[in-house]
Amino acid sequence: DTAVSQTPKYLVTQMGNDKSIKCEQNLGHDTMYWYKQDSKKFLKIMFSYNNKELIINETVPNRFSPKSPDKAHLNLHINSLELGDSAVYFCASSLRGAGANVLTFGAGSRLTVL
Amino acid sequence: DQQVKQNSPSLSVQEGRISILNCDYTNSMFDYFLWYKKYPAEGPTFLISISSIKDKNEDGRFTVFLNKSAKHLSLHIVPSQPGDSAVYFCAASVWGTNAGKSTFGDGTTLTVKP
Numbered sequence: 001d002t003a004v005s006q007t008p009k010y011l012v013t014q015m016g017n018d019k020s021i022k023c024e025q026n027l028g029h030d031t032m033y034w035y036k037q038d039s040k041k042f043l044k045i046m047f048s049y050n051n052k053e054l055i056i057n058e059t060v061p062n063r064f065s066p067k068s069p070d071k072a073h074l075n076l077h078i079n080s081l082e083l084g085d086s087a088v089y090f091c092a093s094s095l096r097g098a099g100a101n102v103l104t105f106g107a108g109s110r111l112t113v114l
Numbered sequence: 115d116q117q118v119k120q121n122s123p124s125l126s127v128q129e130g131r132i133s134i135l136n137c138d139y140t141n142s143m144f145d146y147f148l149w150y151k152k153y154p155a156e157g158p159t160f161l162i163s164i165s166s167i168k169d170k171n172e173d174g175r176f177t178v179f180l181n182k183s184a185k186h187l188s189l190h191i192v193p194s195q196p197g198d199s200a201v202y203f204c205a206a207s208v209w210g211t212n213a214g215k216s217t218f219g220d221g222t223t224l225t226v227k228p
Contacts, residue, residue: 004157033214033215041201041220042218042219042220043158043203043205043218045215048214048215055212056212056215090157092214094213100214101146101148101163101207101209102160103150103160103216104159104160105157105159106157108155108156108157
C-alpha cells in the first residue's frame with residue numbers, strides 16, 4: 001500500500017497550458033505539503049494544508065493554486081505554465097504535534113514544460 | 115539565501131568503511147534537524163533526526179551528531195553497505211507550529227563500492 005501517492009508521475013506539456021497534479025495519503029496524517037525540487041536539487045516548500053486549511057503559503061506565483069477537498073487529499077493546479085515551472089513536485093504529509101517535523105513524501109511528479 | 119548547505123555534492127566509500135556526510139546551517143532558529151535518503155525516481159524517506167537539546171542520536175548503523183555552536187551536523191554510517199548508495203538530504207526545521215516546514219540542503223550523493 002502506497003502511503004503517499006501522486007499522479008501523474010510524469011507530465012510533459014506546452015507553455016501556456018493548465019495542468020493539475022493530484023496527491024492522496026492513507027496514513028491518517030493531518031497535514032499535507034507541496035515541495036518543489038528545482039534543477040539545483042533544492043527541495044523548497046510551496047504550500048501546506050492542515051485539515052483542509054491553508055497554513056503555509058510561500059512566495060509562490062498565484063498561477064499555482066492548491067486545493068484540499070479533505071485532509072487525505074491535496075491537489076496542485078498550475079495555470080499558464082512557464083518554462084521555469086519545469087521541476088519535480090513532491091507531495092508530503094506529516095502528523096500534528098510530536099512527529100510533525102517528519103515528512104512522508106510521495107514519489108514525485110516530474111513536470112516538463114516545452 | 116541558502117540557509118542549509120551540504121558542501122560535498124558526492125562521496126564515495128568502500129563497503130564496510132564509515133561514511134560521513136556533513137551539513138551546515140545559518141539560521142539560529144532551527145532546532146530540529148533531519149536526514150532523508152532518496153533513491154532515483156522515489157521520494158525522500160526519513161532516516162534519522164536530532165533535536166537541538168541533544169548532540170548525538172543513534173539508530174543502528176546511523177548516527178547524527180549536532181554541534182550547535184558551529185551550526186554543523188553530520189551523519190555517520192558505519193559500516194557502509196552498497197544499499198546505502200543514494201542521495202542524502204539534510205533538513206532543518208523549527209519545532210512547534212508549522213513544524214513540517216523544513217529547509218533542505220541540496221543533497222550529497224553517496225556511492226558505496228562493494
